[in-house]
Amino acid sequence: MDIVDKAIRNWKLHGLALLFVIIAELIGAKKYQLGPGLIVLVPLLYSFALGALCGIKKLNILSRDDMVEASSLVGVTFFLLMARYGTLVGPNFWKVVETGPALVLQEFGNIGTVFFGVPLAVFLGLRREAIGAAFSNAREPNIAIIGEKYGLDTPEGRGVMGVYITGTIFGAVFCSLLSSMIASTVSFFSPQALAMATGTGSAGMMTAALAPLLEMYPDIKDELTALAAASNMLSGLDGVYLCVFLSLPLSNWLVKKLGVNDPPSVPPEKKSNA
Incomplete structure (x- = not known):
């Protein structure tokens, strides 16, 4: 029997999921003032913790x-979740179209990850691992890029897998807290811009980051959800090309500039072909 079939028939998993949802919804959203910022704890976070x-x-x-x-x-x-988000894109179609250029251009924000993440990774002692760790948000498409170019059993591969695992465990919680802090402390960004920023190509992280925004701006929650879903979809399309042609070469260049002169790794299969 396929593992998914076993999971679907596992009554314990469904029972626990239902119990966690009930507990999380009964607790509800909680807002806490933290200095100038506002931390919004949403039911999604409680269910993660449980x-x-x-x-x-x-x-x-x-x-x-x-x-x-x-x-x-x-x-x-996540298929069900994205189908739900898709139903909100239709009614807000023209608002999504109006922000089309912004949705595409915001992908260039990935470059910020390179300039912030690579120097920090090298400072903390990583070498070629810094490339895999900091050229993207290290989700499934990015693992495929590193796996094809360098192989996963290499410094670059260990870097991307390390961030992937860390992001899987802590990413949603971090994105939720970061989103609520920025939304409550930085007045420069509109709610629409923040919603677009949540779409990084990870449905889980997007949902976690979007939840505090929906609590803060309930009057436009459908518009924010539509923009976030459209942004997340585009991140999975043009984001891959941006990583291949821009952020990955930029990460290689920056690592060398920071004094790491190790040669790029070559996957075993490419070595044997050579």
């Missing part, structure tokens, strides 16, 4: 097989 607690071995709530099966359902549930 799910993480199930992985503690001593609690013996989920077995390793249960957790593997649960992970196989992530992709399935």
Whole structure:
């Protein structure tokens, strides 16, 4: 039986998911003043925390097989989530069209990741790993790019996989907190611009970052959701080309400028062909 079939038939996973949703919704959104900023804790974060607690071995709530099966359902549930977002794009179609150039050009914000992330990674002791770690937000398409060019069992591959795993565990929580802090402290950005910024190519991170904005601006929540969904979709399209032709070469150049002169890695299969 396929692992997804097993997961779908696993009553424990569905029961826990329903229980976590009920608990999270009963708690509701909570807002806390933190200095000049506002931290918005949304039900999504509580459900993340409750799910993480199930992985503690001593609690013996989920077995390793249960957790593997649960992970196989992530992709399935995101299909449903994106279908829901798609229903909001239609009614706001012309607003999305009006912001078309901004949606495309905001992808160049990935370059900021390079100029901030690569020097920080090198400063912390990484060498060629800094390229894989900081040329993108290290989601599935970016892993494929690094895997094809360098191989995953290389410094570049270890860099992208390290950030991928870290992002999977902490990314949604970090994006949610960052979104609420920026929205409450930086008045320069419009809610629409912040919503577009949540679309980084990761449905989970987008949803987590968008949730505080919807709490802060409930009157335009459908418009913000449509812009975020459209931005996320475009990030999966032009974002790949931007990484291949711009941010990856830029990361290589910057690493050399910072004094890392290690030669680029070559995947084993390309070595054998040579």
